[in-house]
Amino acid sequence: MNGLVPLAAEVTSSTARTITITLFLFFVAVTLAITIWASRQTRNATDFYAGGRTFSGFQNGMAIGGDYMSAASFLGIAGLIALYGYDGFLYSIGFLVAWLVALLLVAELLRNSGKYTMADVLAFRMRQKPVRTAAAVSTITVSIFYLLAQMVGAGALVALLLGIKPGQTFLGMDAATAKVGTIVLVGALMIVYVTVGGMKGTTYVQIVKAFLLMGGAILMSIMVLAAYRFNLSTLLGDAAAASGKGEKFLEPGLRYGIESASALDTFYSKMDLLSLGIALVLGTAGLPHILIRFYTVPTARAARKSVLWAIGIIGVFYLLTLALGFGAAAMVGSANITAQDKAGNTAAPQLARELGIRYLGGDTGGAALLAVIAAVAFATILAVVAGLTLASSSSLAHDFYANVVKGGQASERQEVNVARIAAFVIGAVSIVLAIFAQNLNVAFLVALAFAVAASGNLPAILYSLFWKRFNTSGATWAIYGGLISAVVLVFFSPVVSGAATAMFPHQDWQWFPLSNPGIISIPIGFLCGWLGTILSGESDADKYAELEVRSLTGAGAH
Amino acid sequence: MSTDAPETVSTEPEPERGRYLAVQQSAEFAGLRKALRGFVFPATVAFFLWYALYVILSAYARGFMNTRIGDTHINIALIFGLLQFVSTFLIAWYYARYAARKVDPIADKIRHDLEGGAQ
Numbered sequence: 102m103n104g105l106v107p108l109a110a111e112v113t114s115s116t117a118r119t120i121t122i123t124l125f126l127f128f129v130a131v132t133l134a135i136t137i138w139a140s141r142q143t144r145n146a147t148d149f150y151a152g153g154r155t156f157s158g159f160q161n162g163m164a165i166g167g168d169y170m171s172a173a174s175f176l177g178i179a180g181l182i183a184l185y186g187y188d189g190f191l192y193s194i195g196f197l198v199a200w201l202v203a204l205l206l207v208a209e210l211l212r213n214s215g216k217y218t219m220a221d222v223l224a225f226r227m228r229q230k231p232v233r234t235a236a237a238v239s240t241i242t243v244s245i246f247y248l249l250a251q252m253v254g255a256g257a258l259v260a261l262l263l264g265i266k267p268g269q270t271f272l273g274m275d276a277a278t279a280k281v282g283t284i285v286l287v288g289a290l291m292i293v294y295v296t297v298g299g300m301k302g303t304t305y306v307q308i309v310k311a312f313l314l315m316g317g318a319i320l321m322s323i324m325v326l327a328a329y330r331f332n333l334s335t336l337l338g339d340a341a342a343a344s345g346k347g348e349k350f351l352e353p354g355l356r357y358g359i360e361s362a363s364a365l366d367t368f369y370s371k372m373d374l375l376s377l378g379i380a381l382v383l384g385t386a387g388l389p390h391i392l393i394r395f396y397t398v399p400t401a402r403a404a405r406k407s408v409l410w411a412i413g414i415i416g417v418f419y420l421l422t423l424a425l426g427f428g429a430a431a432m433v434g435s436a437n438i439t440a441q442d443k444a445g446n447t448a449a450p451q452l453a454r455e456l457g458i459r460y461l462g463g464d465t466g467g468a469a470l471l472a473v474i475a476a477v478a479f480a481t482i483l484a485v486v487a488g489l490t491l492a493s494s495s496s497l498a499h500d501f502y503a504n505v506v507k508g509g510q511a512s513e514r515q516e517v518n519v520a521r522i523a524a525f526v527i528g529a530v531s532i533v534l535a536i537f538a539q540n541l542n543v544a545f546l547v548a549l550a551f552a553v554a555a556s557g558n559l560p561a562i563l564y565s566l567f568w569k570r571f572n573t574s575g576a577t578w579a580i581y582g583g584l585i586s587a588v589v590l591v592f593f594s595p596v597v598s599g600a601a602t603a604m605f606p607h608q609d610w611q612w613f614p615l616s617n618p619g620i621i622s623i624p625i626g627f628l629c630g631w632l633g634t635i636l637s638g639e640s641d642a643d644k645y646a647e648l649e650v651r652s653l654t655g656a657g658a659h
Numbered sequence: 660m661s662t663d664a665p666e667t668v669s670t671e672p673e674p675e676r677g678r679y680l681a682v683q684q685s686a687e688f689a690g691l692r693k694a695l696r697g698f699v700f701p702a703t704v705a706f707f708l709w710y711a712l713y714v715i716l717s718a719y720a721r722g723f724m725n726t727r728i729g730d731t732h733i734n735i736a737l738i739f740g741l742l743q744f745v746s747t748f749l750i751a752w753y754y755a756r757y758a759a760r761k762v763d764p765i766a767d768k769i770r771h772d773l774e775g776g777a778q
Contacts, residue, residue: 187736187737190737190740191714191717191740193740194710194713194740194743194744195710197743197744197747198706198710198743198747200747200751201702201703201706201747201750201751202703204751204754205698205699205702205703205750205754206699206703333733334731334732334733335732337731337732337733337737338732341732348725348727348732351732351734351736351737352721352724352725352734352736353717353718353721353724353725353736354721357717357718358717358718360721371718371719374714374717374718375714375715375718378710378711378714378717379714382707382710402763405755405758406755408751409751409752409755412747412748412751413748416744416747416748419744420741420744642680643677643679643680646679646680646682646683646684647679647680649683649692650679650682650683650688650769650773651679653688653691653692653695653766653769654691654766654767654769654770654773655766655770656769656770656773656774657773657774
């Protein structure tokens, strides 16, 4: 169904396969070499958790870009714009604006007062065990939601690359087997990056990936815009015409805030739009894998600089998603996209194939560009999963093992060994879960991770940094209240059951009408934090003075 | 209760704990807090409301958002979205400038005094 005659399609896919596999193996070889080099530089816990705190603001800014622009950004948003037009752009906006929360309220203060993990700040003036346990639970939950999204993206990509359509096989594998195989492969690689390279290796992998992804996105965007003589209006007009939905394709409302005959459905759909909007903008500053990146630079000022660089690179990238998404709608067409992947996750690589055919000399050129972009997408996914795995294994080792189980008495070596073991366990768990989530759009899955982060982590972080009265009970209430309400609402939402597109489409235990829980669970997180605080008499003015002075001035910073 | 004692290995000299309370209550520190909060709180409220306005208009003011600019395919919804990019870049740039001028010098002085005093 990809618009080519069968013979050409076969040539295309076998060429693309060869190039992609070659490029991908090259990327893996280079990043493994970096990882092994980094492992030689990793001597102590600070090297493993925080890359020795020697990265520059620019390097860390690029690494943040590499950590943040995930499969959701590249594959997911392009797919949503290609299928639903304007509504996909909402993600780009929310994902970018969210950085202001990190810049203004969190990055510098966190860098000054923490050491390795998000919980270092949350537990600063609290009783260590309950707060660190809660923070570890929350870190791992958010990271696993996020990991799922990346692995689903990898699975979707491989089926496109290997040219496997339903009913066909490659090396004796059908599409489903190949997807599972890829998910396992990606999981195995991320475990290697993290256990061997630690934060140093992971950071370099993310920097390399940021350049590759920007290069790929800029190249494709220029090709798309050149086809329309750099006239955005013509591109939009063509995308609208090709979508079969006319001007509606360029307006809000095809995917979110759908206006239907039922007033109740319309109300729920609009609430879902608001809920998504809030989750996107408040989630970033609660993502553990992003927060720990601020520890890799020497000072708070370098942390600020790295956020500025990150906002620059991420902002440019999200502007390009317009060209990628509407370009895919105009040049590939939604029928071709949904034939390959129902959720639209393969729109960007399919667009690459079309652009290659157009500019680089027919089917071979198409195969070549598809292969390059697919390799970039794999690099994207690997860099992000490595960051996520590192964040969650750091938290398990530093927060839970060293400070809760060992009461702060673990040696650095023990801690780092536990982190390595934890990376294995988390990798294995996410491989298994990803196999069940394959029908969901990856941008959408990441939005759920954002909702969980905004509900479970952000209230506790903000209260910790800015509210004198905040205490242990408030912190644990905020984290568990936000986290549990978000996860429970997702579990009973149409995402998990009771809808054709759900994870379990044939079961139905759904009662919560919204697919994103943020609008309910984020206020619950803030409310629980407040209530837990005032119900407890605990308060430590000395420790708050220390936290406030250290976080604002950088005195005694690690 | 606090078990972070083994964690205080630092490259910088560690100020005495008792000194923090005194610093926190000093007029100089109050000025630092005011300089920082005086910018970041209003800026946060402003960009959040501006973003919320965009999301709410996308949900409830479809007629307005769907207005096309001239006879192009560009509509107000797209312009509004692009303006969110512009405002984000501007706030980030302005904050960096503000912090370097008004916040960093006070923070440096207090830190210097604290760390010098601990030796």
